[in-house]
Amino acid sequence: MRIFFLAFLVVLGASCSKFAKVQKSNDYEYKLRMAEKYYTDKKYNYAQQLYQELFPVFKGDVKFEDLFYRYAYCSYYLRDWMQAENLFKQFTEVFPASARAEEMEYMRAYTYYRQSPKTELDQTNSLKTIGLMQTFINTHPGSGRIKEASGIIDELRTKLEDKEYKSAELYYNLGHYRAAGIAFSSLMNSFPDTDKGDKYKLQAIKSYFLYAENSIETKKAARYEQVVTECNDFIDRFPESPLKQEVEKYASLSQNHIKQIQNEQAKTTIQR
Numbered sequence: 001m002r003i004f005f006l007a008f009l010v011v012l013g014a015s016c017s018k019f020a021k022v023q024k025s026n027d028y029e030y031k032l033r034m035a036e037k038y039y040t041d042k043k044y045n046y047a048q049q050l051y052q053e054l055f056p057v058f059k060g061d062v063k064f065e066d067l068f069y070r071y072a073y074c075s076y077y078l079r080d081w082m083q084a085e086n087l088f089k090q091f092t093e094v095f096p097a098s099a100r101a102e103e104m105e106y107m108r109a110y111t112y113y114r115q116s117p118k119t120e121l122d123q124t125n126s127l128k129t130i131g132l133m134q135t136f137i138n139t140h141p142g143s144g145r146i147k148e149a150s151g152i153i154d155e156l157r158t159k160l161e162d163k164e165y166k167s168a169e170l171y172y173n174l175g176h177y178r179a180a181g182i183a184f185s186s187l188m189n190s191f192p193d194t195d196k197g198d199k200y201k202l203q204a205i206k207s208y209f210l211y212a213e214n215s216i217e218t219k220k221a222a223r224y225e226q227v228v229t230e231c232n233d234f235i236d237r238f239p240e241s242p243l244k245q246e247v248e249k250y251a252s253l254s255q256n257h258i259k260q261i262q263n264e265q266a267k268t269t270i271q272r
Contacts, residue, residue, distance in 0.1 A: 032054055
């Protein structure tokens, strides 16, 4: 292991020494050739440094587009997503008529996709990706990348839906039933194409029912009436849902509670 490590240090030292000599060279064509070699050999850190030094030298030259293109990809392969996104964007601005402009637009959106975090974290980059991918689809309807872009949008929308569901579920589990009801209703409205719409609606109904059940007496009747309204809305929206029977149960329970409250109020009125 010690011999292997020493050999590695020797090779690394030689590589760094060679690169330092390339950097010091005043032969810009030679430096460009070496940048291309480093890029081909996937030594993107070295290639990136040389491209950066050559940027002002070849600006306006016929070779500048290739240099810019590879320079942008160096940042991408080095996982410097913010720099890569900025360079992909700049490329389309500097070379709007380039045959690579479509690719650069897609890659700009893709860098945000690579930054999309786990479901429970902030999803700003996911939202940005969806927006840019949709713009790409609208701008390039005949692109061969449409299928992949659409798949990414679907994937991220599922992630956003799952995040909102977990937030609503947390409210419910903590006993914040009104907030849970609002969150489940918002979830259903935010994702109208979801195949879980009836499930979200039922969860909203359960939340509002428990909210009514735990309310002070003077508020219960109005809140049970809201449950009945939500149940009727469910039946209108999802007449074939397998959850319909459970919804009807909550509607019946709420109506019975309303009748009991009304009877109690009538007795109190008579006694007076």
